[in-house]
Each structure stands twice: as structure tokens, then as C-alpha cells.
Amino acid sequence: MALRGTPKEIFSDNGTNFRATEKAVREELKKIEYDKITIKFDGIKWQFNPPGAPHMGGAWERLVRTTKGVLKNICTSYSFNDEGLRNALMEAQFIINSRPLTFQRWVKEYALVLTRRTKWFEKAPPITIGIIVVVVDELLPRNLWLKGRVTDAMMASDGQVRRVTIKTQHGAIERPATKVAVLDVVLENGN
Known part of the structure; x- marks a missing residue:
């Protein structure tokens, strides 16, 4: 959010970790005084896929796989400290956003x-x-x-x-x- 701004919607599968996070964020927002922070986060709408339908997140799951592939090529051991992970993710972002938008893998296919x-x-x-x-x-x-x-x-x-x-x-x-x-x-x- 610091780089791209506050999202209007968040899409995720129906995993218990995502459900619990959404609930925790809503509860914490109620505790904070009504100020700029509440306004910034309260407008986010969290959309969940139906239970038992992981295929409905195919687009973002494919991007997660692409990101993991780029990270593995950067450092095969996945041994990152905080700064290294941040830099590796920025490099992955650059590589992924530089490719033409297509359903095939750019180099291999x-x-x-x-x-x-x-x-x-x-x-x-x-x-x-x-x-x-x-x-x-x-x-x-x-x-x-x-x-x-x-x-x-x-x-x-x-x-x-x-x-x-x-x-x-x-x-x-x-x-x-x-x-x-x-x-x-x-x-x-x-x-």
C-alpha cells in the first residue's frame, strides 16, 4: 500500500487465514479513533472466492507461481534477509511487469x-x-x-x-x- 496506494478491493481464496485476517483488521479498526487511518482502511472491500473453488483464483495464483519462479532463479536457496527479500521482490516485480501480457511463459514458450x-x-x-x-x-x-x-x-x-x-x-x-x-x-x- 505504501507503493501503490490503498486498494479498493482485495480478492483472495476462502482460506481460514484470510478470513481470520479480514476479521482481525475489521475489529482493530473499530478500536482506533475515527481519523485518517480508519478512513484509509475502512473503505477496502474484501472479496472471497466461494468455498471449494480454488480455481477461481487462477490469475493471481499463476502470478504467485511466476513470482516464486523468478525468486528461485535469483536465489535458489530462498535464503533472504529482510533487505535481500525486499530487493529480490522488486527485481521480480520488474521482470514480471516487463513481460508482454500473455498466457504463455515468455522465454520458454x-x-x-x-x-x-x-x-x-x-x-x-x-x-x-x-x-x-x-x-x-x-x-x-x-x-x-x-x-x-x-x-x-x-x-x-x-x-x-x-x-x-x-x-x-x-x-x-x-x-x-x-x-x-x-x-x-x-x-x-x-x-
């Missing part, structure tokens, strides 16, 4: 789907000038992969683009089409 060769199954539409892409670079962390706009596409005799020039924040670069992931985004001007 999504990037592979974008760059896989589909010529054996179906013809992929050629990369065209003006589309937004991510430059796949296995040597960099996923949140540091360059994004840019295709400014030139060199087509082979079979009609497939084999090489592209991309305008990035660091200037123009040339890459093979196999190392470019087309982002499924629509810009305001319709491109």
Missing part, C-alpha cells in the same frame, strides 16, 4: 512460438515493414531484449523474408528473420 519455423505446416505471413518486433537474444535476460520497428525486409526468391533491418532505441540493426519475434500489437494508427 512464447518466444519459441513466435520464432518457430512453420514452413513444414503452413506458410507464415512474411515480416513486413512497420511491424513491431522483439530481437531474440539468448545471451541477455528477457527484460533486456530490444524492441523495435522493422524498417526494411529482404525477401528471398521463395517469398519469405530472411533478413530484416530494425530501428531500435540504440539505432538500426540487421538480424535474420529467425531471430526476430513479431509482437501481436496494434498501434494507434492501425499498424
